[in-house]
Structure formats: structure tokens, C-alpha cells
Amino acid sequence: MIQRDVIVIGAGAAGLFCAAQAGQRGRSVEVLDHAKKVGRKILMSGGGRCNFTNMYAAPENFLSENPHFCKSALSRYTQWDFIGLVNDYRIPYHEKTLGQLFCDDSASDIVSLLMSECKKGGVTVTTRCEITAIEKLDDGYIVNTSLGQYQCESLVIATGGLSMPKLGATPFGYKIAEQFGLAVLPTRAGLVPFTLPPELKTPLAEISGVSQKVRAGCVNTSFLEDMLITHRGLSGPAILQISSFWEGQDVELDLSPEEDLHADIQQARQNQPNQTLKNYLATRFAKRLAETLIEVLSFDNMPLKQLNEKQLSNVADTLHAWKVRPSGTEGYRTAEVTLGGVDTNALSSKTMEARDVKGLYFIGEVVDVTGWLGGYNFQWAWSSAWVAAQYV
Template identity: 60%
Template structure:
């Protein structure tokens, strides 16, 4: 059995639903298909259930993409202020946290409610619990085959997301469609993800699980972030580690300033003058978790002695250790806990204005399936809104 639509969007997530509403408002007959039981599943669990839906300060340099200019058009045409206008239309209360991150006061359900309400107003049809068997290019457009029905349409939009959080139903379907139509796909890996440690470091630091402290962290390529780091029973997490994970490469060490908000040289000198008999261990324990200081001593990264006995060379070594603690992860926790997927459909094959494939007319890719990954802090949702909006104006 066949049914006709103007546009079939595959994926009922942030980008797909935004695209659907925009196309529907243009008078297009739109169908959204998703294999999940519920629309917007990733939205619902994001931000601890409150959804960090955008950021007050969005710039192209907040994104990783092999073609850094690609994100500029969509982000400039549908901005964070446009999405805040949509939030205001539905009277959703929100608040700002550190680094300009915006969250719902109440629940991420509010964001899904907005998107579904917009789709309803635009007469969009949403079919959940529906698998796609095949997408075929025909003279009039495409045929999208499902187990129960074939849908004929002019345009197809792939909004299937990446591989992160497989428990929510993530699949490589979008990449497979790209490859079917001859588009290059960059290798994918987990992004915005906790790192794991080698057994020796894991054993030494395991007692610190649950402890967090503010740090500045640097990867080998010179990228730096400052925020809280969390010790876990597997390794390291927290906002700063998730951020740097996008830039870390296997085999590399991370350099961590354990006291970014302290002038360590001046503070050590002051303590040495005022408390010459105080041990280095007790001095550092006023600035860092005591157990962490003990670990550094056990690993012989530091030598405990009264401050008055410290020579200039030893003080220089202590300062270097505290301001550039070297730790080499053995990997990441992978897609299971990753917030995004790095890599994806090569953006050089996609129009930055419309999100349409340059070689296959009326085939569009939006959101995370593309080789675009934002920093932690609402940037990936803003890319979903902007890329979905851009495709919705054209498809």
C-alpha cells in the first residue's frame, strides 16, 4: 500500500521535529517516522532531565567540524534568540547556569511538548514504532518502505542522530543511508564522554570516587577548558573532562592544572614564611582533597617534608606537578555514556544553507548525523534547532 507525502523525515528527535514543523508551516505535507516508542527520547534525559536547550553565547568556534565554515550559515539564520522566542511563546520557565547554559526550570518534557505542539499546529503526521526497510530513489523523488506501508515523497530528511546512548535506540542508520547514496562518512567515535584510567591509576584514585574539584585541563593540541573535574570509580568525568574528551587522542596524556584559581608560587612562599614547620602534605591538604594529596605522595609525584626544608628546585617541581599534573587515560566510556558522536556525514557534500545533499537532490541531513559536534553546554541542541530549521525552509 502506498501513501503520498511531500516530505518524509526519519528521526523524531530535536532536529527532525524542528524541521518537520518548519516544513509543515510552509504548507508541505510532512511525515515523521521513528522506530522509538516516544518522540524526543534524548531530549527527555538531557541535562539531568531539565534539558540544556541552548546557550547564551553561540559561536561557530564552539563546534568541531572538518569544514569549520559549514556551521556559520545555519547558526546565523536560526539563533539562540530565535529558540528563546519559541520558549517564550509557550511560557516555559528557564534559568541560566555557568558558562551561559540555559535549562528548563521544570522538566525537559516542556521542550518535547513545544516541538510536538508546533508539529500539530503545522499538520505534521508523526509515526512512532515504525522501522524503515529501505529508501529508494525514483523519478518523482523517493519511496520509503516500512513493514506496513510504502511512502512516496519528493524529499527525504535524515535526522537519525549519532551512535551515542544506544539504550535510547541509537543506530548507524543515517550513515548507512549516506553511504547508500555515495556520500563519504568520517569515522565516528564517542564525544563528550568520561575517560577511563589504566588499572594502576584507577586503583590509586578509586577512593576519590565522587570527589570533584575545579581544574584547568589541556590536551596535546593545546585546547584548554576550565571547569569541575569529577573522580569516578572508572576514571575521570565532570564538565571539564567531557569537554576535553572531544580533543583527546588515544595514547596522549592530559595536562591538568589542579589549582587554577590559586597563585601556587606565591601561596607556597607565604605558607613557608608563616608556617615553616608545617609539612607539605598538610599544606596541600588545605587546597586539595586530603586523599588526593596522599595519592600523589604514594605515587612519589611529591615528597613530604617540612616547608622550611624545601629547596628551590623542589619547590619548582611541586609547582610544576600541581599546575601540570600528567595523567594518561586508557580510553573513554564509549557510546554508552557519550553525549554526542564525533564524525559523521561529510559536510563538504551538504549545502550549508539548506542541508540538502549536493549530489542527490531533495535528500537532506540534519543534526548529529552530520560531522558537526558542539561543546558541552547546549551547543548541540542549538545545532539541531538551526540545521533542522534550515532544512525545513527548503525541503
């Protein structure tokens, strides 16, 4: 039987950071993970450069049944605290857009930082370790594994969500929560591309790879970013963002969010009355997109002078508010995060400890707190890990 003060299950962003911080407080800590190597999701994040936080991270950038839950952790360990740590390690980074901070070189720089922090805290990190059962004692826990038994006072669940099963994602954390009587809210894929019904998918697949700046909206929320047309449907930052809010309804796409097409198309008719609608649209969009829009939106491709006011207005209205009903999403296979998870009502926002189960903590993505695209989910990992580490 191996004795530790703290066992952390999950060697991802939250698990490693919590272990490092707890170890540096003088606790004896071991991290257990079933994967072959640590931080697999970190390594592939941000195109291999890890969007490790966002300069503008704030509670309103997170989705949860209880939107207030994340406030305490985010205020006590902020993006500036983690940026300070990155600076301490002299990791070069840059802002890509909208406050998103990426490593200049490689996501492995962040994994190296976490492992160095663990080393400072005397943390043992054990991979290829299957957890077979967890038992509660009066004063702690027994963790049964493929490598033997562990006993600890505090048990931290940092197992992540269901997204990207190829990287080892499993529902293990939710099962532990249920074992100890904590509610788990329904989960679904977030920050995920949309799939489309055949009548849209087929023509759009022909122009796979075309990108367009849009404002994508539903449920009184919208995001102004790029949309990417794929052979399966729609992706790109605007689509990934709105996917977390989507529950089966229409998504409204403003294809010209920064220009008034009503005025522009009237001006074009005056200046070039013989120009066809397709050729006009090709001055505003990529040529292939313009041609496809004519087809899928059933516009009459006539010279502008032959289109009356009502027809021109309809073209502008439609392009500013194209209603698309996705057939679904690509699911956990490509989702960046999992919405839902361990009910925050069962946890202390101050400590991340289960209210009714002493010594049991849940941090990171396994909890019902999900950030927007752009480094927010890593910040939740750092913040929730840090606060738990002060109490384990």
C-alpha cells in the same frame, strides 16, 4: 502507499523541529521513528532538565572537518530565535553557568513544545516504525517500513549519532548516506568520560566523587571547569569538553588554575615551616585528594622547611601541569555526542541538501558538526533543522 511531501526519519530534536517548520510552510509531513516514544535523548538531557541552547553559541564552539560549514545555519536561526520560541510557550528556564540555559521544571517541556509545533503544522508523527529500505525515484523517494510504503518528494535524515545506544542510537543515518554515495567521516565518542590505566585508576577510585576545578587541556585547547573523579576514571565538565579534542595524547591538568602555587607554597613555608606537604595540600584541595596526590605524584611528605627550593618548585609545577594519559574513553555508552559523521563537503550549508542527490537532506548530529558541552548541540539541531525546513 502513503503520499507525503516530506518524510523525516528520526523523532529527536532536529527531526521534530524540521518537521514542524516544514509543516507550517504548508508541506504535508510525516515523522517516522523506530523508538516507542519521541525525544528520548531530549528527555534525559541536562539531568532531565534539557540544556536547550547556549546564549553564547557561535561557530567557534563547534568541531568539524570544515569549521565554516555551520556558520550559515547558525546565523539564520540563532539561539535567540529558539529562546523566543521557548518564551512564546512560557516555559520557565534559567542560566546555570557559562550561558547554558536549562528548563526550570522538566525536559518534557521542550518535547511538548516540539509536539505542539508539529501539531500546528499538521505533522503526523509515527513511532515503532522500522525502515526496511529506501529507493530513489526520478522525482522523490519510496520509504519501505514495517508499517507499509511511503512516497515523498523530500527525505530528511535526522537519525542522530551512535552515542547512548540504550536510547536507540544506531548507524542507520550513516548507512543511508553511504547508500547514496555520500562520504561518512570516521566517528568517535565525544563529550565522554576518560578511563585510566590501573596505576592511576586504582588509587583515584578510592576517592570517587571528589570534584576539583581544573584547567584541562590538549591540542592547544583548554577548558576551565570542574573535574570529577569516578570509579572508572575522570569526568565532569572540563573532562567532557576536552575529550572531544583528545586523540590518544596526554591531557594536561592544572589543578590550581586560579592561584599561583609557586608563590603560595613559598609563603606557607615561611609562615608554617613545620607544616607537612600533605597538610599544606589539604588547605588547597579536598583532604582525600591531597592525600592521593602525594601518593600518585610521588611527592615527599615532609615538613615544608625540609623541602628545598627545587623540590617546592617541582610540586607547584606538577600540580599546575599534571600530565595524565587516559587509557581510553567510556565510549558511546555514556558519550553525549558523536564526532564525525556525514561529510559536510557533500551537503549544501545553505539548505542541508545533498549536493548530488536531489531531495535528500541530513540534519543534526548525523552530520559532521559537533558542539561543545553546554547546549551547543541542541542549537545545531534547531539551526540545521530550520534551514532544511525552508527548502524541503
